[in-house]
Amino acid sequence: MGRVRADRIWRKELPALSFVLGAVMVVLSVTADASHSFHKYSVAYETSAGTAYTAVQVVRSDGSFSISSGSSCTTHFTTPVVYQTQWVVMTSDAQNWVEIGTGHQCDGFRYWFWGTGQGGVWYPLGTADNVGTNTHTFTIRREAGKDWVYRVDGVHKMTLVWQITGLFDSVGLESYDGHAVAGSHTYRQLSRQINEGAWELWAGFDNKRVDGPEMCGGWNSASEWRAAENSSC
């Protein structure tokens, strides 16, 4: 009797069970991958003023966001993380850019960062911790035809020498945390320079990208963008 049952298991039940086991493993692996792939934006673009953007400037507060558990409280750029940030982007495929912003990780670990992307590779250039939640003016501006100068409230953070101009400016929220709660906040006095000319407010309502359903965003005016995540805006 026992021998017959063992034979039955090997011939008939084992293949079925193997199929079930395989299906479970596939589901588990897909679920595990999906949990690490969240990357969404709520951003505004300024594209219509020409093809020689040389500055972007924003006045905004550093938000107090709720970030999911798991990110480091001491190591920058670890997921889950949310960025309030701004870029001058040199190519439409976004392989070359300069950037300054604020990173939000666990329990109020909030920091400014600045860096550059070149050929699709990102190079961090600096960070500053303990930045609080006050309002600041964040600026990246090219000077003397080649010097990209990063400033916060007019205070110099870094100079990057790069003889290049931008194709467009962009500003907003970038998230690697699908469960973060970033209340509605505003990016004010959005400004740009063309060929190192005078500061001018964004004017065109040119373009936007709001990756739903988590992200929220919209224009308050042509030079003011509001953004949020898992919160109305």
Add this chain to the structure above:
Amino acid sequence: MELCLRVACRGEFIVLSKRSVSFALSLLTVGAASLGILLVTQSAHHSSNLIADTTSVVRSPGSTGEGAVDIVAAPLDVSGRCNDAGLARARSHGRVDGVAGAFATTASEFAVWQETRHGPTGPRSISPWRSRPGGEPIALCYYDGLFEGFPRAPRLDGAPHQPYERIAIVVSSDATTIDAVGPRDRLEVRGP
């Protein structure tokens, strides 16, 4: 309790008894455990293989052990730094499949390299390593895997980005710093 499964190709039913269902659950448990062991084994296998391929370090004929880089003439323990602090830092940014390269250098040499590596027309800035003692030994470690969470400019067409599959980490005696992160085909393994 009986559970019926229909086998599509032959159109017959297989009846699983309570004992069979219990057996299936046991098999699932064993399978999951085996998969875990397999993943850990594969991870270790990848790491040791890639570390063995590490470039720019001097090797002796023998190996010092599994997963280690064997340094003879380098003045700095590159293997220790890349296998310990550097690896831990890389893992904090994602999945590490292995070490793709390791370089022993000094703060002054590395600063010059950082400032000139993109050529006369590429971006360059004053290296933070200029403020360190020039002779301070540092290691530059490259890791392959999948790394996420870094600020990235949004494409104008909204298309997804190419994943970051390689990270370069500088390991000094007291800290680890990200030098660069990017797609494997765009971030070349090279050093001073």
